[in-house]
Amino acid sequence: MIAKLRIAVIGAGYWGPNLARNFDASPDWDLVAICDRDRHRAQLVADRHGGVRVVTALDELLAADDIDAVAVATPAATHHEIACAALAAGKHVMVEKPLADTASRGEDMVRAAAEAGLILMADHTYCYTPAVLKMRELVREKALGDILFIDSVRVNLGLIQPDVDVFWDLAPHDLSIIDFVLPGGLHPLSVTAHGADPLGAGKSCVGYLVLPLHGGAIAHVHVNWLSPTKIRQMIIGGTRRTLIWDDLNPQQRISVYDRGVDLNLQALHEEERSASTVSYRLGDTWSPALPEREALAAMVTEFAACIRENRPAITDGEAGLRVLAVLEAASRSLARPDVAGLIANDQRELIGETL
Structure with missing residues (x-):
């Protein structure tokens, strides 16, 4: 039998209890401790899981020799300090999105993990x-053909966050999905952001991201805290088929449409392009059968497998950095509407020059 790994959850606010529940239920993990500055809040979570140890000081937690890893569920501005301290203490680290509050701090975290072999x-x-996971499979096996566009919408009547705008709050979900699905990850040629603050909240409450991709494709992300209806939808259009993901439709989360436009370029010269013919495909629509299981359960299983096999996670620190690069470029674009945020090929050298 393989010995269980031992985990502590840092942060007992909104997300921490969900992580604690899944680690406690996993056959791969022993939930050892809950760490939060608010002892009462931490105790409430600990009591749901057999009264595991409650710790209020990070140094005390990281000094413990019965902890192999930590899961960080605290505000993004604290991720760098906590994760680097945990890595220095020899603990493996999982961090909730976004990886950090700046790309440079995210790079520090990735570097520290690599140097420590964690x-x-x-x-x-x-x-x-x-x-x-099915979307990734269909895209990577070319069931959709070459990707032409990605259109993502994440809107709801949500809580206006005190420390971040709507881009940093909601867009990491969509950006992480696009990064996960596209072969090689998300590497936009530039990032253009448009935000609005109609309430006078001091930050964008409605936002749009435009991400030109290699090969002429384009991705668009719409995020909104002010919508009276909740929408979680992504459309991925390809040269062969188009996929629609509707996260709020449990009976049919994915629909694949064998429909599209075929442009037969018979003309050789630009001025003769009007001679080309356009045809429309109107084929079948199908929906793949999907198992119903909690994503967090699969994620904690992956975390354990990575530690035991000493391999990167499918959502590793590099994936977190690619999302951070887009978010930072979006912030620069918002600050200077006449400037698009450019991203270098390695996703780390962030440039702010006009296109």
Whole structure:
């Protein structure tokens, strides 16, 4: 039998209890402790799981020799400090999205994990859902053909966050999915962001991201805290088929349409392109059968497998950095509407020059 790994959850606010529940239920893990500055809040979570140890000081937690890994569920501004301290203490680390509050701090975390020979995993939860795993499979086996466009919508009547705008709050979900699905990850040629603050909240509450991709494709992400209806939808259009993911439709989360446009370019010269013929495909629609399971359960299983096999997670620190690169470029674009945020090929050298 393989000995269980021992985990502590840092942060007992909104997301921490969900992580604690899944680690406690996993056959791969022993939930050892809950760490939060608010002892009462931590105790409430600990009591749901057999009264595991409650710790209020991070140094005390990381000094313990009965902990192999930590899961960080705290505000993004604290991720760098906590993760680097945990890695220095010899603990593997999972961090909720976004990986950090700046790309440079995210790079520090990735570097520290590599130097220590430890696992750093980004909690990109959606990437572990059966639907998104199927989307990745269909895209990578070319069932959709070459990707032409990605259109993602994530809107709801949501809580206006005190520390981040709507891009940093909601877009990491969509960006992490796009990064996970596309072969080679998300490498946009540039990032253009448009945001609005109609309430006078001091930050964008409605936002649009435009991401030109290699090969002429384009991705568009719409996020909104002010919509009276909740929508979680992504459309991925290809040269062969188009896929629609509707996360709020459990009976049919994925629909694949054998429909599209074929452009037969018979003309050789640009001025003669009007001679080309256009045809429309109107084929079948099908929906793959998907298992219903909690994404977090699959994610904690992946975390354990990475540690035991000493391999990167499918949502590793590099994936977290690619998402951070887009978010930072979006912030620069918002600050200077006449400037698009450019991203270098390695996704780390962030440039702010006009296109």
